[in-house]
Amino acid sequence: MNFQALPWQTNWLAASHELTQAHHHAWIVSGRDGDGLSAAGAALAALLLCESPVNSVACGQCGSCKWLAGDAHPDFMRLAPQESDDEVSRLPIIKIDAAREAVEFMQLSASTRRGRVLLVDSANALSRDSANALLKALEEPPADTRWLLVSAHPARLLATIRSRALKLRLSRPAQSEALAWLVEQGMDRPAAALALAATRGSPLAALAVIQSGGIAATADFLKDLSSPKTLPTLSWGSWVDSGGKTDRRARFGLLLSLLVDWTADWARVRSGLAPLRFDSHRDALAKLAQALPLASALGYHRSLLRQLGVPDTTLSARLQIEGILLDYRTWFSR
Numbered sequence: 001m002n003f004q005a006l007p008w009q010t011n012w013l014a015a016s017h018e019l020t021q022a023h024h025h026a027w028i029v030s031g032r033d034g035d036g037l038s039a040a041g042a043a044l045a046a047l048l049l050c051e052s053p054v055n056s057v058a059c060g061q062c063g064s065c066k067w068l069a070g071d072a073h074p075d076f077m078r079l080a081p082q083e084s085d086d087e088v089s090r091l092p093i094i095k096i097d098a099a100r101e102a103v104e105f106m107q108l109s110a111s112t113r114r115g116r117v118l119l120v121d122s123a124n125a126l127s128r129d130s131a132n133a134l135l136k137a138l139e140e141p142p143a144d145t146r147w148l149l150v151s152a153h154p155a156r157l158l159a160t161i162r163s164r165a166l167k168l169r170l171s172r173p174a175q176s177e178a179l180a181w182l183v184e185q186g187m188d189r190p191a192a193a194l195a196l197a198a199t200r201g202s203p204l205a206a207l208a209v210i211q212s213g214g215i216a217a218t219a220d221f222l223k224d225l226s227s228p229k230t231l232p233t234l235s236w237g238s239w240v241d242s243g244g245k246t247d248r249r250a251r252f253g254l255l256l257s258l259l260v261d262w263t264a265d266w267a268r269v270r271s272g273l274a275p276l277r278f279d280s281h282r283d284a285l286a287k288l289a290q291a292l293p294l295a296s297a298l299g300y301h302r303s304l305l306r307q308l309g310v311p312d313t314t315l316s317a318r319l320q321i322e323g324i325l326l327d328y329r330t331w332f333s334r
Contacts, residue, residue, distance in 0.1 A: 001078065003068050005043035005057060006036040006203075007181055008173035013040070014056035016168045017047050024166045026138050026147040028123070030154045031170025034202025038121050040170050041150040042078075045119045048146050049076060051112075064112060074111040077102055077118050081125040092125040099130035103137045106145050115144030123149035124156055131158045138164040178203040182210075191215050197277070198254055208250035212243060221255060225262055226284040228332040233325040241318035252317040256308055259328065263301040266332075270294055289332040300331050 046058035067073035079102045081092035182192035195206035240251045265275035269285040
């Protein structure tokens with residue numbers, strides 16, 4: 001497991017460390033997954049346990065840091081769902097037995113003066129029973145413990161969990177920071193800029209898009225969206241489904257994000273406003289679906305936003321994108 005903070009997280013990490021040291025025991029670490037949310041939670045956990053922090057970052061050299069690097073720290077546990085190797089992307093779930101084990105772990109006396117740290121990543125994967133198992137411990141926490149609940153969607157956590165934890169919101173990286181980081185990873189600068197635009201400035205999501213071959217497909221996808229009657233839904237489903245599981249997630253996320261922005265710009269053009277994202281496609285947007293009621297299009301757009309916020313379902317990425325594009329053809333062929 002990697003406990004190193006990403007470059008744009010340094011200031012956030014310093015402020016969060018000060019807060020978690022001085023106040024409360026339970027914290028919800030929230031933000032966008034594509035901005036390195038998991039990395040931020042892990043880096044904060046390492047900092048809380050580090051014996052000799054340097055510039056508000058775990059030193060990487062003390063006994064505690066070496067324990068973490070060797071996955072052998074006696075005072076740290078990460079509670080996370082088990083990844084499935086199935087072709088179907090199933091909802092990740094943290095089971096009740098794992099949650100109970102984590103609570104029992106936190107009840108033990110700490111081996112060092114830094115106390116114990118539990119990192120729950122992602123807290124949205126807690127089943128109701130698992131969340132309730134953690135709840136009592138959050139209400140009456142053992143001494144010298146810190147509970148970090150990583151969540152890209154904190155509003156979906158149980159209200160009782162939210163009420164017993166304070167919030168740490170991960171700030172978004174600046175465009176320049178995200179672009180510089182992608183170039184450092186060996187990405188071509190123009191491709192990196194396009195990927196950042198497609199992922200709303202999320203550098204990790206942009207990296208996944210580039211590595212999955214998404215940038216090369218973007219122009220073709222926008223061209224097909226301009227001609228909904230002949231939109232090859234099955235071809236795009238096959239493209240999403242090709243490659244490994246990580247590629248499928250990245251490709252599905254890319255097409256869905258492009259479709260969200262495309263339909264938003266269509267609504268802007270229909271309302272007499274300039275497009276925000278696809279200004280070079282203004283003419284195509286103006287000619288598209290001239291008989292489609294604006295209210296119907298906005299209803300479809302809202303359904304896309306809901307799916308954008310819940311990327312894991314019990315349906316395969318291929319079936320999802322084919323269904324989404326079939327609906328697009330139905331609405332925008334008018």
